[in-house]
Every structure is written in C-alpha cells, then in structure tokens.
Amino acid sequence: MEKLRVVLMDDHQVVLAGLKDFLEHSPNIEVVATFSATSELVSYVKASPPDVIITDYNMPNDEVYKDGLRFVDFLIRTFPQVKLLVLTMISNPMIVSALYDAGVAGVVFKQDPLSEVHSALRALRANTRYYPASFQSAGRRDEREVFLQQRINSLSPREFEVLRYFVEGESIAHIAERLNRSAKTVSLQKNSAMRKLNVESNQELIRFCVGNHIFD
Structure with a gap:
C-alpha cells in the first residue's frame, strides 16, 4: 500500500x-x-x-x-x-x-x-x-441536529423557495421570472439565506443544502 x-x-x-x-x-x-x-x-x-x-x-x-x-x-x-x-x-x-x-x-x-x-x-x-x-454520541448527535434544524428553520418561506430553485441549478434571473419577483429581490433573499446558514459562497451553499438533504 x-x-x-x-x-x-x-x-x-x-x-x-x-x-x-x-x-x-x-x-x-x-x-x-x-x-x-x-x-x-x-x-x-x-x-x-x-x-x-x-x-x-x-x-x-x-x-x-x-x-x-x-x-x-x-x-x-x-x-x-x-x-x-x-x-x-x-x-x-x-x-x-x-x-x-x-x-x-x-x-x-x-x-x-x-x-x-x-x-x-x-x-x-x-x-x-x-x-x-465523541461527537457521534447520542447527546452530541442530538445537539448537532438541533443546531442544524435551527439554522434551517431560521429561513423565511420565500428564502427557502429561492434556495430550492438555486440548488437545482437555476439562475437568479430564471428564479425571479418563475417566482414573479425582481432579480434584485431574489438575490437579496439568497444572500440573506446564506448569512442565516453561515455559508459564504455559492459552492458552500450548494454543498450545505445537498450534504444535509434539505430538499430531498
């Protein structure tokens, strides 16, 4: 080896x-x-x-x-x-x-x-x-899951909706058209969601959502 x-x-x-x-x-x-x-x-x-x-x-x-x-x-x-x-x-x-x-x-x-x-x-x-x-013990796992759920629950319904389409690969312009909002509003909602989820880039955002099966 x-x-x-x-x-x-x-x-x-x-x-x-x-x-x-x-x-x-x-x-x-x-x-x-x-x-x-x-x-x-x-x-x-x-x-x-x-x-x-x-x-x-x-x-x-x-x-x-x-x-x-x-x-x-x-x-x-x-x-x-x-x-x-x-x-x-x-x-x-x-x-x-x-x-x-x-x-x-x-x-x-x-x-x-x-x-x-x-x-x-x-x-x-x-x-x-x-x-x-030690982080996988029942208490730690519960603590981790609660923390994760708190982050997800902090999203507004509109932010959640924007993220769902964004993670599916749609552009800000297409999401705005689909949801009948301005591109600026959609971008602000995505950025707000990123702050709440504690991610700093589009790649991190997608990795977070996919890795935690948020939209499965």
Whole structure:
C-alpha cells in the first residue's frame, strides 16, 4: 500500500513532535513536513502538495488569516486536492458544524485518544469523511441536529423557495421570472439565506443544502 503523505501544523512544538512520532510508527503513513506557522505551510503545500494536512484550528500568532475558520476555508479553496483534518480543543457544535460545512474531511478533538487520528486517516484513505466518536454520541448527535434544524428553520418561506430553485441549478434571473419577483429581490433573499446558514459562497451553499438533504 502506498504511504499516505501527511503534513502537520501546530503552534506547540511538543504537540507537533508527539504527533509526528506517533504517526511515524504506522508503516502506511509518512510525515513529510511539520510547521508552526501558516505562511510556511502554505508555501510548502504550493510546491509539494501532500495527501493530507493535519492542522490545529487555533493558531494564535497567525497575523495573516487571524481566524481558524478563515484559514481552513483558504486551504480548502486553494488546495482542493488535499484532504484537510482539523485538530482542536473546541467541541462547540456550532464551530464543528461550520468546519464540516466549509469542507474539511474530518475533525479530531485534542482531548480524545491519539488513536482517533489513525481512525481519521483510515477514513480519509477510504475517501470518506471522519466524524469523531465523541461527537457521534447520542447527546452530541442530538445537539448537532438541533443546531442544524435551527439554522434551517431560521429561513423565511420565500428564502427557502429561492434556495430550492438555486440548488437545482437555476439562475437568479430564471428564479425571479418563475417566482414573479425582481432579480434584485431574489438575490437579496439568497444572500440573506446564506448569512442565516453561515455559508459564504455559492459552492458552500450548494454543498450545505445537498450534504444535509434539505430538499430531498
């Protein structure tokens, strides 16, 4: 089996060294580089894309992206062929859901056993998303589903209607004609829906709606 080429990033050298040592005991994984600064990681990946990036969510000294979700979104947009696994101490369902909405391949909680990283990498090798075991418990699942439903329920009937046609592939002009509204009104309603669903691009919007089976 070909080795999975992995790049690691964390602002704590002890965490980096420990994770690198742990992963290098696996014959199917090769840690090709480690970084403690976002700019260094980005430069490396541009020159030599790995199979997987494992990165801490919170990089407090990051002066370029300043926000974990913004950095994650940048990596996914810039390196769509690289799978992204996020390490974090944060188990807030709102943030974790936002990470999956952004397109991460998996999230691993730092408070979980290190073996979860191996589980995540096995899932990524099989081209499936990884969800941490502690996040899949009944309580967490209920919490996640409630949060998701709250976002969907915040949509007005008109916004919901606009999204349904948009996800089906219709243009703003066609939706406006179909619903007998102006194109400006339809565009405003779509943008309002995007804010409520916490997505920032048309691609994220479609991925969110399709991935959560909103219109099935």
